[in-house]
Structures are given as C-alpha cells and as structure tokens.
Amino acid sequence: MTHVNEYQTGEKDTRPWGKWAVAAAGNGFAVKQIEVAPGHTLSLQKHAHRAEHWVIVQGRAEVTVGEQVSHLGPKDAVYIPQHAVHRIANIGDETLIFIEVQLGDQLRESDIERLEDSYGRQ
Numbered sequence: 769m770t771h772v773n774e775y776q777t778g779e780k781d782t783r784p785w786g787k788w789a790v791a792a793a794g795n796g797f798a799v800k801q802i803e804v805a806p807g808h809t810l811s812l813q814k815h816a817h818r819a820e821h822w823v824i825v826q827g828r829a830e831v832t833v834g835e836q837v838s839h840l841g842p843k844d845a846v847y848i849p850q851h852a853v854h855r856i857a858n859i860g861d862e863t864l865i866f867i868e869v870q871l872g873d874q875l876r877e878s879d880i881e882r883l884e885d886s887y888g889r890q
Contacts, residue, residue: 771796774876781877784887785810786863798875804829804864809857811885818872818879820848822856827864830857853883 775798779790785808792799804810804827812832822831823845831838831846833854840846848854850872858864872879882889 770873772874772876773798775800775870783810784808784889785858788868791867793875796871796873796875798870800868800870801825802866802868804856804858804866806858806861806863809886810855811880811882811887811889812853812855813880813882814851814853815872815879816851816881817874817876818870819850820854820871821869822846822848823867823869825865825867827858827862828860829864829866830859831855855884 773793773795775790775793777790777793781788786804788800788802790798790800824840824842826842829840831840833846833848833852838846
C-alpha cells in the first residue's frame with residue numbers, strides 16, 4: 769500500500785486555540801505535540817484517512833468521540849477511529865498538552881473535515 773505523509777519532523781503551526789509541532793513522521797504515522805490554551809476548543813471534526821490516539825500529558829481535557837464525552841487528565845488516553853466525529857477542549861486553567869499519534873494511508877492537514885468551529889474556519 770502506498771502511504772502519503774505530508775508531515776515533516778520539526779514542522780510547526782500556530783492556531784487560534786494554541787499550537788502544534790511534529791515530533792516524528794514516517795511511513796503511515798505522524799506524532800504531534802499539541803498545546804491548547806485554557807478555555808479553548810479545537811473544531812468538531814473527522815478524518816477520512818486516519819485514526820488517532822491521544823495521550824494527555826498536562827492539563828484537563830473534555831474529549832468528545834462520537835456521542836461519548838469524557839474528562840481526561842495526565843496519563844489518560846483515548847482512541848479516535850477513522851471517520852469518528854471528535855474534538856478536544858481545555859477545561860483547566862493551565863495549557864493542555866497532549867500527544868497525538870496519527871495512523872493512516874494519507875496524513876495531511878487537508879484531511880480535516882470541520883463540522884463546527886469556534887473560530888469561523890471551514
């Protein structure tokens with residue numbers, strides 16, 4: 769199977785909710801460190817080409833996967849299947865940091881279908 773991975777180790781980006789950096793990228797996987805500012809929420813989204821594992825490193829998160837809503841803290845983890853509707857919100861008063869492991873045949877930022885977004889993005 770041919771894998772497409774547009775992420776590069778060391779790549780970074782700033783978003784309205786915080787920032788992310790790629791810690792590692794390879795054939796069929798990417799690892800990001802994601803930081804979410806207090807009170808901020810990522811878009812409600814889904815991915816056609818990847819699944820994700822999230823591990824909370826610092827802070828308190830409210831995580832939605834499908835209809836399931838969970839409150840997670842350091843050392844907690846969640847799996848987001850391919851096509852699952854999901855989001856994460858920082859519900860604490862410190863920066864939320866989590867590690868996201870993406871697994872799939874196409875890994876790229878354009879594989880984000882936003883269903884709701886607090887910042888007006890499509």
